[in-house]
Amino acid sequence: MEEEKQTIHVLMVAFSSQGHINPMLRLGKQLQNKGLHVTLAVTEIFLHRIATNHHSTTATTTAAAADNQIPSISGIDIASFSDGLSLEYDRKSNLDTYMKTLAEFGPVNLTSLVTSLGCDITRPKKFSCIINNPFVPWVADVASRLGIPCGMLWIQPCTLFAIYHGFYNSPEDFPTKENPEKSVKLPGLPLLQTSDLPSFVLPFNVFGSLANVFFESIKNIHKLRWVMANSFYELEKEVIDSMSKFVVIKGVGPLVPATLLGQDDHEGRDFVGIDMWKADDRCIEWLNQKDPNSVIYVSFGSLVVLSKTQMESIATALRESKRPFLWVVKPSEFQVTEGAGELPKGFLDETKEQGLVVPWCAQIMVLSHKSIACFVTHCGWNSMLETISAGVPVIAYPMWTDQPTNAKLMADVFGVGLRLRPNNDGFFESETIKEYIEEIMDGPRSVEFRAKATEWKSMARDAVACGGSSDRNIQEFIDDIVKLSSSHTIKCNVDSSTKCQSS
Structure with missing residues (x-):
């Protein structure tokens, strides 16, 4: 008897704000269009806001509570875990406190979520990989403990990755309290003055927790099988090439709606995302x-x-x-x-x-x-x-x-x-x-x-078109997941015909 096929499942975990969620959703939709099943994990408070406040830019959003359906956006399942705080807590009142609380309770509660999804008798999900973003670096530790390969979607330009990598490996090359106007020269980048640097690497940065999440992201690089970026090779060629000796970072963007890229919407790719306010x-x-x-x-x-x-x-x-x-x-x-x-x-x-x-x-x-x-x-x-x-x-x-x-x-x-x-x-x-x-x-x-x-x-447009640099990088990522899943005797229904055919 023919062995039953099982979909390859990808879990994405993003910091729960609109600017972090939307790139994840758009990458997830591209993976979904190529035959993978994608679930996005967000905090309970963000799911609550989606259900009550948000204005989706797609017509397929499902508000779960009313009919016990799994909430979804553009066909991507949405799951939630607790950040350790009540829904009523004002998370904007102290960002440092919130980030520390999320880092403390997030790993335990995300682990429980992954376990529960895997044990769901109606729709069990055995995840073949987990993708995080740099603001939730602890997700890499969760994936490691669960034995699931992990990747990261870097949601800032690759230039920022190079800057943070340089800062946390050679902080003496950056401005200090004693020399706050020190300029910085990094491979593949022009000379950067203090005013050109991200605020989190400056000596008078007041958001210590946010600086720490980037430090953790860089420190956890060895735990990641893939590092993808919401950019494209041609845009940041020099810095991507210069970083290759430290880490291979591949552009999979720009992760923007299809109409901006001159693409047809026959696969439901357009306007994937959320707006927290009505236009x-x-x-x-x-x-x-x-x-x-x-x-x-x-x-x-x-x-x-x-x-x-x-x-x-x-x-x-x-x-x-x-x-x-x-x-x-x-x-x-x-x-x-x-x-x-x-x-x-x-x-x-x-x-x-x-x-x-x-x-x-x-x-x-x-x-x-x-x-x-x-x-x-x-x-x-x-x-x-x-x-x-x-x-x-x-x-x-x-x-x-x-x-x-x-x-x-x-x-x-x-x-x-x-x-x-x-x-x-x-x-x-x-x-x-x-x-x-x-x-x-x-x-x-x-x-x-x-x-x-x-x-x-x-x-x-060329980067995301069939055979373009970002399209190739996404396909290489999918091929690697399929290969990994096959080596663990997981059958999948990823259709090879979904690979674009270049002329």
Whole structure:
């Protein structure tokens, strides 16, 4: 009798925030499209928020509780484990405490989840591999104890991996309290000033727990069979090649919705992900009324909240530019200090014929709209990959963590825009913002910025296309999983016909 086939199961575990979950979901969907079964494990609080708050960018989300179905997003099963805290606990009140609690209780509870999924009499899952991200490095220890091969999806540019690797192996080469302005030279990278480095490697970093998770990720590299990155080889060729003597890191991105990459959606790949807030429906209709390459798009992502002074500076620059703008200003619930995140009084009335301010937008649709001329951004890596894939130049306005390095890459390495730098008081002056808007839209280098952005857009599409560098890396990963599973006498239903055929 023919031996029963068993699907190869992959478990993905991500830090539970929107910017970490979406790249995982998009990688998971690609694995699923090639015949693997994927489960994403999130914390219970995040699953609760998904069920009650979120706006999925796909129509196939299932809110589990109502009918006892397994919750899923785009066909990817969602499972949850406790982070050791009650649903009512305010996790934003002390990030260091939360990260320590997660590292203490997460391993035990994730182990229990994996065990319970494997013992489910209705749908048992024997995982062939576990994939984590750098913010939950302890997952590698869980996988090791369970005897399951582990990989990591690095959700920042490979350049950041090289920086953290260099810092934790040779910290003396980086800025110190005694020499805070020390520049850093690493293989495959330009000379990096203090202002170009991620905030977690600087001597006055106040988020010790976040620095520690990167240290643990680097320390656990030997426990990982695969290191993948949400980037693509052509974008970071020099640094990827320079890192090969320490670790093989392979680009599998950009992990963005298919429409940004010129792909058809016949396999349900498009708009895989979640938005924790509902997009304002007015955006696209408003953009449709604007001329091509005329609109300034301003957004600082899901986490950054600008101070009152920063808000006033941007508002003044936009108003005085006399150009149409679309500005995402998150609701007042995100206010952390008086006036933070709030528009100056009278701004909406003064600019009602010039711009549109919304609490949230469908960024993928906005960036791909022909009216968008440039993107004023905090330089979160997901947003940077989206703007690269859309071919839109940027004005970089970095704040913290990886954003200063991403801004350095976008302006000085990839050549797709300009980077704002604060004055001696740490303030981005409105006059400078206005000057950069003029320069990137009509200045002597504006044509150069657009041409370079278009070039990277084409290269991003080539990377994910059939036979491209990222497509090949994903297929090599799948082939290795299949080989490992076969050596453990697990039969699988991965159809070899799902491998793309290059012409």
